[in-house]
Amino acid sequence: MAEKEKLRIDKYLWAIRVFKTRTLASDACKAGRIKLDGKNIKPSYEVKIGDVYQVAKGIERKVVKVTGLLENRVDAKTAVNFYEDITPVEQTQAFKSMFHAPILKRDRGTGRPTKADRREIDDLKDNFFEEQEENQD
Incomplete structure (x- = not known):
C-alpha cells in the first residue's frame, strides 16, 4: 500500500x-x-x-x-x-427502497397497451409510490 x-x-x-x-x-x-x-x-x-x-x-x-x-x-x-x-441510515434506506419499485412487464407480442391498460398501469404505479411515502413517515 x-x-x-x-x-x-x-x-x-x-x-x-x-x-x-x-x-x-x-x-x-x-x-x-x-x-x-x-x-x-x-x-x-x-x-x-x-x-x-x-x-x-x-x-x-x-x-x-x-x-x-x-x-x-x-x-x-x-x-x-x-x-x-x-x-x-435514512439516506441509505431511501436509496435502496428505490430498487424495490414494481416491475411492470407485458407479455411479448401483445402489442401496445390500450387506454384502459395504461390507466391500470398508472393506478398501480401511483398506489405503490403513495404506500412507499406513507411507510417512510
Missing part, C-alpha cells in the same frame, strides 16, 4: 472505488457533486485525513470520512480501510 502525504481528491475517490474511473471522479468535482463543508471543491483539492466529503453519484448520496490516503486503486476489501462511510 502506497501512502502519500499529498493526494488529489479525484485520485483519492477513484482509489477508494467511489468512482469507476479517475475521469468520472474529476468530472463529478467539476460539476459540483463533491462537497467539503457544503462547498464545491476542484479535482486538484488536496485530501487530508479526517476530512468529510459529501459525494453525489447519480441518485445515490454518500458521506465519506477520510481515514487514510491511498494513491493507487486497490481491491474493495483493502479500500475500505482508507475511508469510513458515515452516510445517515
